[in-house]
Structure formats: C-alpha cells, structure tokens
Amino acid sequence: MLDVKETRLVAQPVVVITTKAHPDQLGPVMSRLFPDVMAFVQDSAAEPAGPPFCRYLSMSDEEEAWDIACGIPVSQPLMGAGQVEASELPGGDAVTTVHRGRYETLPESWVALQRWVKHNGKVSGEPPWEIYWTDPGVVKDPAEWRTEIVIPVQ
Numbered sequence: 001m002l003d004v005k006e007t008r009l010v011a012q013p014v015v016v017i018t019t020k021a022h023p024d025q026l027g028p029v030m031s032r033l034f035p036d037v038m039a040f041v042q043d044s045a046a047e048p049a050g051p052p053f054c055r056y057l058s059m060s061d062e063e064e065a066w067d068i069a070c071g072i073p074v075s076q077p078l079m080g081a082g083q084v085e086a087s088e089l090p091g092g093d094a095v096t097t098v099h100r101g102r103y104e105t106l107p108e109s110w111v112a113l114q115r116w117v118k119h120n121g122k123v124s125g126e127p128p129w130e131i132y133w134t135d136p137g138v139v140k141d142p143a144e145w146r147t148e149i150v151i152p153v154q
Contacts, residue, residue: 002112004097009152011091012049015040016071017083018057022064027103030054033070040084046074055089055129090126094152098133102142106130106149113149126152 017037021029034052041048050073057067069087080086095117099109117124133146 002097002109002116004095004113004116006093006095009089009091009094009150012073012089013077014053014071014073014087014089015044015078015080015084016055016069016087018067018069018085020065021068023059023066026054026066026068029068030070034072037070037072037084040081041072041074041078044074044078046076046078049073049075051131051133053089053129053131055127057127089129090152092125092152093154094150095122096148096150099147099149100143101145103145103147106147109147109149113151117151117153122153124151125154128152 015037017033019029019033030052037052038048052070052072055069055071057069059066071087073089077088078086095113097109097113097116099106114124128149128151131148131150133148134144136142136145139145
C-alpha cells in the first residue's frame with residue numbers, strides 16, 4: 001500500500017553538480033558526486049540543511065542518459081564554483097512517498113506514485129527528486145534504507 005502525502009513545499013537553497021547519467025549508472029555517479037558537493041558545503045559559510053538528494057531534470061525511456069542534479073540543501077544561498085552550482089528546490093504543491101528498501105526496487109515506488117498523481121487529477125510540474133534519508137555506508141541493512149520521492153504538482 002502506497003502512503004502518499006500531499007504537501008506544500010517551501011523553496012530551499014541548494015548546491016548541486018549536474019551531469020548526465022545512464023539509469024543503470026545512477027548509484028556509482030551519485031557516489032562520486034555527493035562527496036564533492038559535501039566538501040564544497042563544508043568549505044563554505046553555510047551548513048547542510050538536509051540530506052542529499054538527486055533531482056531528475058530529464059528521465060525518459062527514450063533517453064540513453066538522464067540529466068540529473070545531485071545536491072545538498074544549504075542553510076543560506078551560496079555562490080557556486082567550478083562544477084558546483086547554486087540552485088534551489090522549488091516551493092509549491094507536491095506529493096511524496098517514502099520508499100523503504102533497496103534502490104533497485106525504487107522504480108516500483110516511482111510508478112505507483114506517478115499512477116497516484118494521474119488517478120487523483122494532479123499534473124506533474126517541476127522536475128521531481130529523491131531525498132536519501134539513510135546513508136548505505138552507515139546503515140548496512142537495505143531493509144532500513146529510506147528514500148523519499150518528491151513530485152511537484154500543479
């Protein structure tokens with residue numbers, strides 16, 4: 001049973017690294033980018049303001065590689081430098097669900113949430129993202145992993 005929450009998001013300053021990644025390579029790409037983003041934040045005047053996320057700027061079955069933005073929310077807007085860009089997660093209406101378990105089964109939760117959006121008369125808006133509430137490097141049992149899926153809606 002899918003537990004969907006309708007919410008109103010507040011815009012959040014973030015820093016990100018954008019890249020292209022084949023869907024099968026998302027994990028390794030994120031593992032490479034998150035430490036670089038975190039190092040940038042640690043060298044800045046800001047503090048992390050939440051867990052890491054990946055925003056899917058494009059994610060179509062027709063594309064070989066998706067455009068993604070791996071980032072971290074920050075306590076205050078920052079200027080980007082090098083490959084790290086200043087950005088913002090948008091505010092507004094959204095629907096969310098929490099996926100529990102392995103990343104390999106995340107697509108099932110995505111499909112279920114997208115189906116919920118359609119069946120409840122919502123229209124997807126801004127590009128969606130995942131929030132990684134648990135770090136697999138720290139939490140070894142995949143059954144304990146929590147990933148929140150956020151779909152902005154109109």
